[in-house]
Amino acid sequence: MAEITYEGKTFEVDEDGFLLKFEEWCPEWVDYVKESEGISEISEDHQKILDFLQDYYRKNGIAPMVRILSKNTGFKLKQVYELFPSGPGKGACKMAGLPKPTGCV
């Protein structure tokens, strides 16, 4: 597995650029990933989604369903895509340090 060094921190990632370990997440990770996800600046709205994903994952051990994400953050799916062009899974979950989405995707 590949290791990435960014601003003095190292991250273990898989071939799709997802963090292998949630504990390794830190704010620098978001800074590192945002470019490859087509995001120039992390706004308050971005942060709100990332925070919710992380809280939900810590509490429940899974990523929230898209409807739960929308309902709790107040962002419609269209707005989520405007914030994270690759979408809630590949974009937001990757930045939040959650495990890679699985199943028939």
Add this chain to the structure above:
Amino acid sequence: MAFISSGYNPAKPMEGRITDIGPREFTEFLPPVIKANKGKWAYHEILEPGVLVHVGESGDKVFTVRVGAARLMSVTHIREICEIADKHCDGYLRFTTRNNVEFMTDSEDKVAALKADLAARKFDGGSSKFPVGGTGAGVSNIVHTQGWVHCHTPATDASGPVKAVMDTVFSDFQNHRLPAPVRISLACCLNMCGAVHCSDIGIVGIHRKPPMIDHEWTDQLCEIPLAVASCPTAAVRPSKVELEGKKINTIAIKNERCMYCGNCYTMCPALPISDGEGDGVVIMVGGKVSNRISQPKFSKVVVAYIPNETPRWPTLTEKIKHIIDIYADHAMKYERLGDWIERIGWEKFFELTGLEFTQHLIDDFRDHAYYTWRQTTQFKF
């Protein structure tokens, strides 16, 4: 190879981006005779295996030549299909829902030239590139999946067994000796992508051992509640183990409850299940989707396990050929495989085909299993 840009700018990924345009409208690609007679067809005939004629109310005719295809094909092969279409069909062609290719022309004399051209084309190894057939009461193409070519959950291959089976039943692709069409499908795992659950003959890859558990990575790579909820028999539960002096969250599997479906591996990469000797295929028979005479049916398991015998799957192909031959000898006209079995009874089907009836074939999944047992004294010795 040097990088050649398509014009996409990775620094501004959303700039000039086109989305949500959908597929091209099908009418853009209709042959003129089809466009002119769309919705005004009077009747059709099968002139010979693989060749159809549709006659419009105006008297216009369109002749269709259906040819088999391997589904998985190179751009070179597609270019050759295009070349044939350019030469004989003014550049028009279509693919069927069973991944055959159809060439259409508007006059009968063009059909002879087209057929002669198709018959002459072979691969270096000797296989026909464009075998004509797949119509009427025969065996058309096999709907199949990815197998070892591209998927990560298969228990068998797709392209390999399909080639082996089609080679065995090839004569039925090119003639109409059967009582009704026989649809064969293959899925390389129990996800059953495609049509195995509703085909006359279905081939499905199965495992026979529970998954391994990569404790070190389970909690890192997986959302454990998803793996727990993915199990149809509730064999998966969360647990803790001690690894290198550290307590970690992981998964435990009750092996006696596990039926090796592999759903948990789909959800969690730390539960690999594939196994060279354990994996194999089952054969299911008797499904159909049409409403003709009888209602649509699911296919039922009749052979619980056949090992993977690369590269030609001889046991599998021999059994399928045998089932088709017995069906062809005994069924009445228009009777699909499932209709025939329901008429003669399952015990008679096993007797005629000589297939072994094992305890694996008796349904034991939840309440509904009860309805598949026999609650009557009507039975043939």
